Amino acid sequence: MKSRDERLGMDRQISRRDFLNGVGVAIGASLVPACARDAGPTEETIAPNYYPPSETGMRGAHAGSFETAHAAVQGKHWKGGKTGEHYDLVVVGAGISGLAAAYIYRRDVNPNARILLLDNHDDFGGHAKRNEFDMDGQLYVAYGGTMLMDAPKGYPAVAYDVIREIGIDVDRYSEAPHREFLRSVGAGPATFFDKETFGEDFLVAGGLWYSDGMSEAPLSPQAREELERLTADEEDYLAGMTAAERHAIVESHSWRDYLEKYAGMGDEVLTFVQKWPHGVWAIGADALPAWMAWQEGYPGFAGMDLDDTGTGDEEHPGRNFYFPDGNASIARLLVRKLVPSVAPGNSMADIVSARFDYSSLDEAQNQTRIRLNSTVVDLRHRDGQLDRDVDVTYVKGDEARIVTAGKVVWAGYHAMLPHICPDVPKQQALAQSSSVRAPLVYINVLIRNWQSMAKLGVQRAYCPGSHFHTVMISHQASLDDYEPSLSPDDPVVLHMQYIPLEPGLPAAEQFRAGRRALLETSFETIERRVREQLGRMLGPGGFDPDRDIAGITVNRWPHGYAYSVDADSGDVAWWPEVWQHKRRPWVDARQTIGNIVIAGTDASSNAMTESAIEEAHRAVQEILWIS
């Protein structure tokens, strides 16, 4: 008789077998960049077959990417040897913000500048990470992090300019035809109730909230009535109150508490809504302020008629834009601008299937070099003089090296900077320590076909009690050179999400607890959960996790969405725009320090691509002022 693990396919030889608990045992000498040092500029030799997007197993904060940074924060020091390299600009962090800063610097400050970008990961893009699967010679791409441009037509002008300049025309492609196709085969929104939480495994096709099929769902009659009422969202639960009283209530309650106290929702419905905000805010209903739930359009606030504090949808008009690999395509377009030899092509039409030649990223003759697997552990102005060059120490492998820079853009995380840069003033260090990151996990699963989903009518499922709150066919637009799966008989990438949290604690503490738990969770544990949940959800449609799963990539992001904690309230400063009139620690935190300027989404406490670019632009303008 087969064991439970065998039935799930845990013994299957899929590509993640190269990995043991996230440690890449298969990365041998051929994949590790070798370097030959001499007194002159460092010549990096990256093997031609070095191609991180096709790595599966544990990605995101992969093994080898974070240990050095953690040691540096805990006080470890390295004595580096000088490489002899000097750059006009060194950018720490090759996420979208760092890449955009390098691009804007060349555009606005010096087109002939010599620039070095350093990043601790084995790939560029930061959260905007590309995952690839190859099956039977066919390429399947997916987003390992940053998924979409949120209504790019509403982007701030400086960010919209950059995306246009690198070749993105947001009107040119859309995923609408793919959605239309999914609808035509009957695949749509669904809800999955799990046995452990609701008493029975039960999949309801037809909606993410209350839908007709829920009359059979494992909910008590009372919970069904409540959920139907909440979904209809027609009642004013604060009827008779003044605007000031309503304000006071939504500002002093979590969404969960508000629904319990004022909308009369019972435990079952409160459990149902708990994970609803996970995908967008990386927090549950227990810690999401009610006023944010209202502004986000979540149910429970009909007839509220509150003054708009200025963050509604009107600021983000228009459609979202999805590349099949998410905003990794933005990172790739930026990299191709900075290092043209990395890939042929010149438009968004050819970027998705372009195979990048990583061996050209760090060639000595490049004007811009991108050095991966390199963690910056020390940053200081020569002789402590803020008008002098900056010594940048980074660790690659076991070795610390020093390059010098006229200017530095810090596009990493605020919380790390004071630990590695003695030039940060004390007050600024305090402000930087107020930044906090929410952990997230994005999993991509290549399945051999999606007949079971078509049969069950599922394109995207909300799973309120399960480990993965979202399971969906990943967003797909057809570009000139990349076609989405248009038949349920074809393979497709499923996207699954979970947010490690500790409900009941204040949000910032939940993030910290979740991060710790995440780093202690093995790939094998996550894989088993993936197989179990897919088997239970889709099994009734014929899905067999042992047979149908062809590849799994787990992207863990212990330092995910950028938030800030308000020292006065101790709460997360959820929505930066509404803090215009309050203290904004991220503004104090991002001030220029001599020749070091600060970009990245911590600088706006706003985990969005447009902010990453906007902060890069601001940082480069600050260089112009100090030059």
Ligand SMILES: Cc1cc2nc3c(=O)[nH]c(=O)nc-3n(C[C@H](O)[C@H](O)[C@H](O)COP(=O)(O)OP(=O)(O)OC[C@H]3O[C@@H](n4cnc5c(N)ncnc54)[C@H](O)[C@@H]3O)c2cc1C
């Ligand atoms: C799972 C996930 C999904 C998201 N989805 C979206 C989305 O759909 N749309 C959207 O607009 N935004 C999304 N975001 C927000 C995302 O953070 C931003 O859009 C943007 O990609 C952030 O870019 P960044 O360059 O500021 O930061 P990052 O992407 O974090 O890049 C910073 C880089 O600097 C590196 N670094 C830090 N310290 C050092 C050091 N000392 N030495 C060397 N390197 C260092 C980091 O490891 C990282 O690679 C998502 C975020 C996550 C985590």
